[in-house]
Amino acid sequence: MIEVRELTKKYGELVAVDSLTFKVEPGRIWGLLGPNAAGKTTTMRILTGYLPATAGQAVVAGHDVFDEPDAVKRVIGYLPEVVPLYPDMTVAGYLAFVAEIKQVPKAQRKAAVARVLGSAGLKDVGGRLIKNISRGYKQRVGIAQAMINDPQVLILDEPTIGLDPAQIMEIRELIKSLRGEHTILLSTHILPEVTQVCDGVIIINEGRLKACGSLEELAASFERTDGVVVKLRRAGADEAALFRGIPGVEKVAVEGSEIRVEWSRGRDLRDDVARLALDRGLGLREMRSLAGIEDLYLKIVSGRSEP
Amino acid sequence: MSNVWSLVKKEVRAYFGSPIAYVVMFSFLLLVGYFFYSLVLWFNAQAMQMAQNPYYAQQVNINEMVFSPLFHNMSIVLIFVIPLLTMRLLAEEKKTGTDELLYTSPLTVGQIVVGKYVAALVLLAVLLGLTAVLSVFAFVLGNPELAPWLTGYLGLFLMGAAFIAVGLFFSSLTDNQIVAAILTLMTLLLFLLLNWVSSLGSGAAWTKVVSYLSFSEHFEDMTRGIVDTKDVVYYLSVSFFGLFLAHSVLQSRRWR
Numbered sequence: 001m002i003e004v005r006e007l008t009k010k011y012g013e014l015v016a017v018d019s020l021t022f023k024v025e026p027g028r029i030w031g032l033l034g035p036n037a038a039g040k041t042t043t044m045r046i047l048t049g050y051l052p053a054t055a056g057q058a059v060v061a062g063h064d065v066f067d068e069p070d071a072v073k074r075v076i077g078y079l080p081e082v083v084p085l086y087p088d089m090t091v092a093g094y095l096a097f098v099a100e101i102k103q104v105p106k107a108q109r110k111a112a113v114a115r116v117l118g119s120a121g122l123k124d125v126g127g128r129l130i131k132n133i134s135r136g137y138k139q140r141v142g143i144a145q146a147m148i149n150d151p152q153v154l155i156l157d158e159p160t161i162g163l164d165p166a167q168i169m170e171i172r173e174l175i176k177s178l179r180g181e182h183t184i185l186l187s188t189h190i191l192p193e194v195t196q197v198c199d200g201v202i203i204i205n206e207g208r209l210k211a212c213g214s215l216e217e218l219a220a221s222f223e224r225t226d227g228v229v230v231k232l233r234r235a236g237a238d239e240a241a242l243f244r245g246i247p248g249v250e251k252v253a254v255e256g257s258e259i260r261v262e263w264s265r266g267r268d269l270r271d272d273v274a275r276l277a278l279d280r281g282l283g284l285r286e287m288r289s290l291a292g293i294e295d296l297y298l299k300i301v302s303g304r305s306e307p
Numbered sequence: 308m309s310n311v312w313s314l315v316k317k318e319v320r321a322y323f324g325s326p327i328a329y330v331v332m333f334s335f336l337l338l339v340g341y342f343f344y345s346l347v348l349w350f351n352a353q354a355m356q357m358a359q360n361p362y363y364a365q366q367v368n369i370n371e372m373v374f375s376p377l378f379h380n381m382s383i384v385l386i387f388v389i390p391l392l393t394m395r396l397l398a399e400e401k402k403t404g405t406d407e408l409l410y411t412s413p414l415t416v417g418q419i420v421v422g423k424y425v426a427a428l429v430l431l432a433v434l435l436g437l438t439a440v441l442s443v444f445a446f447v448l449g450n451p452e453l454a455p456w457l458t459g460y461l462g463l464f465l466m467g468a469a470f471i472a473v474g475l476f477f478s479s480l481t482d483n484q485i486v487a488a489i490l491t492l493m494t495l496l497l498f499l500l501l502n503w504v505s506s507l508g509s510g511a512a513w514t515k516v517v518s519y520l521s522f523s524e525h526f527e528d529m530t531r532g533i534v535d536t537k538d539v540v541y542y543l544s545v546s547f548f549g550l551f552l553a554h555s556v557l558q559s560r561r562w563r
Binding site for chain 1: 309310313314316317320321324325403404405406407408409410411412413414415560
């Protein structure tokens, strides 16, 4: 649905995006990750036809972004990094305007505005001026305008930024509910968001593709070992020695009040670790998967992988 | 076409949804009302005196003595008012990031430019239309000729339209509204005063060319009821050129 080949964007001497290639299948939600200034926003701007690329090709919903920009613009919804709002308009008035310029047929405009007001949770503020609503509502108006033309492809640049935790949950649920009918590419700084919402990730740094695939695929190719971190009533060398005794465990390390237990990828020793902790009465307080998205992300961005 | 219309509606609503339109209309009407009032007083005094002499009495003409100077004054005020109306048109969109919405919608750059231009023309028409109310008094109480009055307003509208195109171009260059307004004002003043050179060169060819470019040069006849094609063509060309430049500036984003 979104296909990018050898995409390059230069601002003068500065290379913002460097021969980027990736592909997003229809109906899936993909996250675009990377540090600040990695080229996320530039990539999205090229995909939406806001910026021209220096070289390369981008195809969205079967149309080339450079050859048929209008065809692409008709079928996409885009939430830019800076939400494009007119402060002196009412929320409903603004959405009606966006429906007009996105060429939603006249007969369907009213229904479209009502639909996005409902799905973005804006029913109560429809008649208020945009300048008078809170940051969270403004963000939701941004998401609502992106959905007004019932787009095949949604491109969201940091959709949950500036929202409170409850609103973040709501927006995530909203995005998840769009899976299947819509293809979504979203950029984010919040890593757990990716694990909760996305089917796959594209990680870029300094304009170059660092990794692309589902989380499991990435973990498999970047991490040689799998493991858990266990939190015990007391974590010391004695307890570590006990874990080292489990057949298959390769590495055990004490980290403060926690113990890190690793084994080679492909096995699953989580039950054994838990059973040991319970049988020996070690006071198991917490147990979590080792290969968190944070570790994986840092590893990929810095270009380090396990030996 | 419907795209342009959507933009026009949005822009006109933006003018009237914020204080800009009202402040501009209030100040413009106040000034023009004052000009009209003082011109009518002066005309009255003159007419009284001239009526004493049968020869001069023939020459008492409300069109020449009230409307013609009034239109001139209005054209000067427009030079200061138009930059304030046009400065936000494109600069504000750039500043607030809303241009990203416009450029990622299925709108062409041409539609955006024309939509903005037409919206400002609507405001200009409202502005001039309101001042026409003053003239109603003159028509009820006196008997001015209609034709020169109409051509005067036509001239003001064409001139204002040209000013707006210039303002739109400067608004496309920057994301700073003040910069856009200052550049527009300076350019309009310069073009207004270009015909001063005609007094320098004593009929040399270059002075004629330079004065031809002056805004005021083409307005004179219209206030007297004469519509010369060359004047109309001049204002339309300036409008077209301004829009063309604004379009080129915005379009250049595509290859930068």
